[in-house]
Amino acid sequence: MLDIKVLRKDTEMVKEKVSKRGLEPVLIDDILELDKERRALIVETEELKSRRNKVSQEIAVKKKNKEDAEDVIKEMRDVGERIKEIDERLNTIQNDYHDKMSRIPNLIHDDVPEGKDDTENVEIRRTGEPREFNYEPKAHWDILEDLQLADFDRAAKVSGARFVYHTGDGARLERALMNFMLDVHNKNGYREMMTPQIVRSEAMYATGQLPKFGEDLFKIEDEEMYTIPTSEVTLTNFHKDETLAADQVPVKFTAQTACFRSEAGSAGRDTRGLIRLHQFNKVEMVRIERPEDSWAALEEMTAHAENILNLLEIPHRTVLLCTGDIGFGSSKTYDVEVWLPSYNDYKEISSVSNMTDFQARRGNIKFKRDKDSKPELLHTLNGSGLAVGRTMAALLENYQNEDGTVTVPEVLQPYMGGQTKLERL
DSSP: OOOOOHHSSSSSHHHHHHTTTTTOOOOOOOOHHHHHHHHHHHHHHHHHHHHHHHHHHHHHHHTTTOOOOOOHHHHHHHHHHHHHHHHHHHHHHHHHHHHHHSSSOOOOTOOOOOOOOOGGOEEEEEESOOOOOOSSOOOHHHHHHHHEEOHHHHHHHOTTTTTOOOOOOHHHHHHHHHHHHHHHHHHOOEEOOOOOOOHHHHHHHHHTTTTTTGGGGBBBBBBSSSEETTTHHHHHHHGEEEEEEEGGGGGEEEEEEEEOOOTTTTTTOOOOSSSSSSEEEEEEEEEEGGGGGGHHHHHHHHHHHHHHHHHHHEEEEEEETTTTTTTTTEEEEEEEEETTTTTTEEEEEEEEOOOHHHHHHHHEEEEEETTTTTEEEEEEEEEEEEEEEEEHHHHHHBBOOSSEEEEGGGGGGGTTTTOEOOOOO
8 A cells, every 4th residue: 555645745756657557547636635535524523522522511610500501502412413424424535545545556666667568578687598309399288197297187076177186296396396495595594484374354455465356366255264375465464563673674484385366367378287277386485674675685586586497497587577567566576487398488487576665554564773763664575486386387398308208407306305307107
């Protein structure tokens, strides 16, 4: 959520930035009108309540002196009725104001390029060269089937489309990748966490999934609770409604969880294989930083995501998202994209974002620079480190061999009990 003071002071700047995201700037005018009326009514009701207190004293004095108090009693009734009217109007305004404010995205950083969609993202760097095959390479979904590493058909019987059983070496490889990623992030100073995977609606609101993106979530029937779409939700909310001491910042978390997404509106897109599932594993990075340190932290987190692919020696590139592709709560986002031969293209495997104080304001996450200073909002950042299923897909496709086997990357072999190849048993 944005700071209303920024909307009041820098109205044209806010309008310009939300317009670049495709949002009608008239919404800012609507919010400011509500804010103006709200503040005027608050002043009026405070004056009326003060007057009511004085009238009550006047009534008491008149009654004590056995004087006629009917005129002031009538005034107090009128004042009470007006206060009631204002309170009802304030409640309506507050709900409308809160709803509209909740739908304003974060302000984009000045570095973010303008563009209509992901075709206008800006490539920052590439690492590694795509492999040239002297035979027709297989797509990862065919490799999974041929080597009996996964079973989509039985998963569909049990859960429906876009779920998967990892089987045998496929399950071992998934677990190996998760443990490898967590170990790397631990070495980079992230504190490992195991988090809940069902949360209250307030947690989803704090990180920005609600109210705007409710259709993308799995909601528990008759409960205001949801399965998490990413452990960004649980990790960021760990310090919800807290004011941290200076020596508690920065906070660096990593966690592996299942992630659940309805993928509303994505029918026909990447529905084969491991790219777009309703349930998938992901290793997440979350940081809570002082405002002045968050931009350097964004660059470092992006490097940490890239490092996983560097160690696995899989070609990838990093792009800066444009205004038409950046997430609702983000001020600036880098996507790390991995090379997939089956697509003959790069596919997103990590998004790393600086949310500035957008989530911290919703979640009331603050710190004090010293014991006498006023609490300040912190900045929150998050990034995939990495999406495990997509990493597996990239590994299978880039490390496949002509005989149908798949070489296990050297860095993963200790996590696979020394196994060097995946082959059909």
